Amino acid sequence: MNQMTPPAQPDPALPPAVSVRGLRKRYGKLEVLKGINFDAHRGEVVSILGSSGSGKSTLLRCINMLEIPEAGTVTVDGTEIALVTRRDGGRRPADPRAMDQLRARIGMVFQDFNLWSHKTVLGNVIEAPTHVQKRPRAECIAEARALLDKVGIADKADQYPSRLSGGQQQRAAIARALAMNPAVMLFDEPTSALDPELVGEVLRVIRALAEEGRTMLIVTHEVSFARDISDTVVFMNDGVIEESGPPEEVFAAGNNTRLARFVEG
Amino acid sequence: MDFEFLSQTFVALLPGIPVTLELATLSLMLGAGLALAFAVVRVRRLRPLNWLVIGYVYVFRGTPLLVQLFIIYYGLAQFPEIRSSFAWTYLREPYWCALLALALNTAAYGSEILRGALLSVPRGQIMAAQACGMSGFLLFRRIVFPIALRQALPAYGNEFILMIKATSLASLVTLADVTGIAARIIAETYRPVEVFVAAGTIYLAISYGLILLVRVAETRLNPDRRDPAPVAGVGAARKEVTP
Ligand SMILES: Nc1ncnc2c1ncn2[C@@H]1O[C@H](COP(=O)(O)OP(=O)(O)OP(=O)(O)O)[C@@H](O)[C@H]1O
Ligand SMILES: [Mg+2]
Numbered sequence: 090m091n092q093m094t095p096p097a098q099p100d101p102a103l104p105p106a107v108s109v110r111g112l113r114k115r116y117g118k119l120e121v122l123k124g125i126n127f128d129a130h131r132g133e134v135v136s137i138l139g140s141s142g143s144g145k146s147t148l149l150r151c152i153n154m155l156e157i158p159e160a161g162t163v164t165v166d167g168t169e170i171a172l173v174t175r176r177d178g179g180r181r182p183a184d185p186r187a188m189d190q191l192r193a194r195i196g197m198v199f200q201d202f203n204l205w206s207h208k209t210v211l212g213n214v215i216e217a218p219t220h221v222q223k224r225p226r227a228e229c230i231a232e233a234r235a236l237l238d239k240v241g242i243a244d245k246a247d248q249y250p251s252r253l254s255g256g257q258q259q260r261a262a263i264a265r266a267l268a269m270n271p272a273v274m275l276f277d278e279p280t281s282a283l284d285p286e287l288v289g290e291v292l293r294v295i296r297a298l299a300e301e302g303r304t305m306l307i308v309t310h311e312v313s314f315a316r317d318i319s320d321t322v323v324f325m326n327d328g329v330i331e332e333s334g335p336p337e338e339v340f341a342a343g344n345n346t347r348l349a350r351f352v353e354g
Numbered sequence: 355m356d357f358e359f360l361s362q363t364f365v366a367l368l369p370g371i372p373v374t375l376e377l378a379t380l381s382l383m384l385g386a387g388l389a390l391a392f393a394v395v396r397v398r399r400l401r402p403l404n405w406l407v408i409g410y411v412y413v414f415r416g417t418p419l420l421v422q423l424f425i426i427y428y429g430l431a432q433f434p435e436i437r438s439s440f441a442w443t444y445l446r447e448p449y450w451c452a453l454l455a456l457a458l459n460t461a462a463y464g465s466e467i468l469r470g471a472l473l474s475v476p477r478g479q480i481m482a483a484q485a486c487g488m489s490g491f492l493l494f495r496r497i498v499f500p501i502a503l504r505q506a507l508p509a510y511g512n513e514f515i516l517m518i519k520a521t522s523l524a525s526l527v528t529l530a531d532v533t534g535i536a537a538r539i540i541a542e543t544y545r546p547v548e549v550f551v552a553a554g555t556i557y558l559a560i561s562y563g564l565i566l567l568v569r570v571a572e573t574r575l576n577p578d579r580r581d582p583a584p585v586a587g588v589g590a591a592r593k594e595v596t597p
Contacts, residue, residue, distance in 0.1 A: 153485055155481055155484060155485060185489060185490075189487040189488070189489050190487060191487075192484065192485055192486065192487040193486060193487030195485070196485075197482070197485040199478060199481070199482065201478055203476070203478035203479050203481065203482035204479075204482070205479055205482070205483070205497060205501070206476075206479065206501060206578075207500045207501050207504060207575075216486070216496065217483075217486035217487065217488065220488070220492060220496055221486055221487040221488055221492075248578075249577065249578030250578075251578050251579075252578060262482075265482075265486075269486060269487075
């Protein structure tokens with residue numbers, strides 16, 4: 090990293106960066122989230138583990154309302170995302186503009202990168218700062234270059250995503266999310282689509298962000314990485330949080346057989 | 355073949371070129387605008403407009419352009435409401451009838467091309483934009499439309515060329531485009547082969563120019579495909595050093 094900041098400690102005195110209460114989500118008959126409660130404090134790194142289909146991605150997508158939960162509340166940085174009930178029983182955001190503003194404060198990094206294919210790496214990073222936050226272009230470009238340098242792909246700024254390796258694309262996607270200076274970063278299996286030899290470069294960037302004291306929720310299958318960098322580990326199973334706490338407690342032997350089986354792979 | 359006559363004919367056809375080009379350009383611009391509107395209606399399933407557009411596309415793709423042109427040119431005059439309306443100042447002119455028929459026809463084909471292109475925009479890229487706080491027109495203008503356009507361009511370029519050739523039907527409602535002038539010369543000289551060879555050459559040249567234009571546009575819109583991509587690779591990535 091360019092500037093070394095002392096590792097920040099999560100601060101439970103402040104209101105949580107993310108607070109989820111009674112969250113429920115179903116797809117048709119399938120209930121994917123069955124009442125989720127948790128808080129992520131400022132500066133806290135939360136890893137979310139769980140078997141495939143346990144609802145981890147759905148949980149992240151509900152936090153920034155890419156999926157609208159049927160019940161429950163999500164509060165980000167003190168602002169609750171207001172939902173109103175539609176006539177057909179589903180819910181929708183009460184104020185779409187407020188939702189956009191809130192989403193702009195939540196950075197999201199996807200499993201398959203999802204960089205915009207018609208823009209260069211630099212174009213990807215400055216897109217939302219210039220058009221959503223409407224900040225001066227020159228300032229955004231300068232910041233974007235610094236971020237690309239930070240994630241180690243400064244030399245790729247003018248390349249198109251299709252010319253980058255998976256690891257480089259994911260680091261560009263991380264820079265794109267950081268450019269909005271989000272209150273919280275959501276990572277959905279950021280290394281799952283990568284060849285094994287490219288995983289390390291992305292994990293290094295995420296680790297550096299953790300050491301900077303950024304608030305992050307990370308869905309991952311990299312158990313030892315999660316154990317290493319997390320303040321809190323959450324284990325999801327079948328739509329509920331089964332275990333949650335500091336890694337050394339959650340991973341303590343004999344604690345939860347399902348978790349033990351998951352850790353062993 | 356009489357080359358002197360051929361070159362004379364060629365020169366005589368030149369005044370038709372601006373008419374042909376203007377007809378093609380205007381109908382394509384008008385048609386593309388309509389096509390985009392129709393495509394958005396279809397993709398977003400805006401009812402009841404959606405049903406209207408489906409019917410419209412079905413009718414205009416399912417009937418010959420010539421029939422559409424004749425219905426507009428001969429048919430509209432039978433409605434007193436139209437004859438007494440302001441639109442009649444245009445619709446009595448063969449030029450505007452031809453333009454209207456061409457534009458409505460290409461709008462039907464174009465809307466299907468654009469609909470397919472809009473549907474092909476990867477869901478993940480849209481989600482990434484929404485996650486950054488983009489929505490509505492901003493999301494469409496900055497992300498969805500540019501990606502769709504790149505997807506649509508090859509097929510739409512084909513539509514451009516079809517339309518250049520379709521303008522020749524306008525000669526049947528008395529327009530003096532390249533084909534219209536050619537028909538008149540044939541009537542005067544009874545030498546169809548030379549005249550059509552000259553006319554065909556002109557269409558060929560226009561189409562060639564258009565193909566070049568579309569290719570330039572494609573290269574400009576897809577700088578990443580300009581030359582063969584190096585294998586996006588493991589090898590290159592390994593040399594990277596993360597600070
Ligand atoms: N859009 C959708 N429509 C219908 N069902 C869905 C949809 N998205 C997810 N599901 C279902 O919801 C369940 C939970 O999905 P989710 O993607 O949240 O799991 P996950 O924990 O992220 O799994 P993985 O580790 O495989 O990514 C799965 O059974 C999945 O099939
Ligand atoms: Mg998932």
